[in-house]
Amino acid sequence: MANGKKINTLDLIQQMTEKNKETLNAVENLKQERSENIGASGTKQHFGPKSVRKEARTPKSEGKGTSEEENPKKKNALKQLKVVLNTEAFRDGKATFTLSLSRECLDRYEKMATGISYKLGTGTSRNDLIRKVLERFIMDKYEKTIKEIELK
Template identity: 35%
Template sequence: MGKKINVSSLLNAAMNDDMSPAETVKNLKAQRNEGTSPDINPGSSRSNSNFDEISNASISTHRNITATKEHPKIIGLEHLLAEENFSDRKEQFIFRLSQQCFDDYEELTRTVNYKLHKKLSRNDIMRKVLEHYHTNELEDLLRLLHNI
């Protein structure tokens, strides 16, 4: 940006020169916006929208490529968070966690909400993790324990 303009001194000078303050303010706004706002014509706005589309597509493509190649566990987490396979109604379950476990779930919730653009609460994630364990791991564990 160019050099800074002292508006009060310019207004005082305009008042002393018998210029209208409204005209002076318009001139000041025009000077200020002269270097910052480009002229908008149909060709440039179309190219800007194309640039926005390309940049948005490349960001989402980059996110998908890194998630599939480098982090298959993130894909599993997204599938787990998308599941709604509850066999019956929700029951109230009050329990205590260690501080470290609680902090880890808090961090997981913040990270999922920010990085994966989801809107989940800590309790939703904990419930889904417990339901996943119940449906996939618990039956095998109970079968093994009964065979002992």
């Protein structure tokens, strides 16, 4: 200490601890404010309540007749799904529109798209899947539906 000033280390340590306490209090206040905002709005999915459905599974029957009947149905359903996914059916051109679906419906489409991408190795997004399902429905069911409406 060349200039002759004496520094009281105890006072310096106390000042530092007071600043640290103020900083910790400010951080805690920010955390509380943010957690209250997230809890009230419920917009963050990972903070929202989680619901898990438990499904009761029945044991498979001993007879081979039921499994042989179900297996071709599953294979046929997968073939139809692959056909839907591999079609790019825009008859006239793309038109953009906004669609609102229930959360459960969107969650199911998301789960289906993820499963298709993972299990079938076909990169599919939820929106692409919804679009293809709607296009397929119109291609397959439009004429029949219009006839039924006209009959009523």
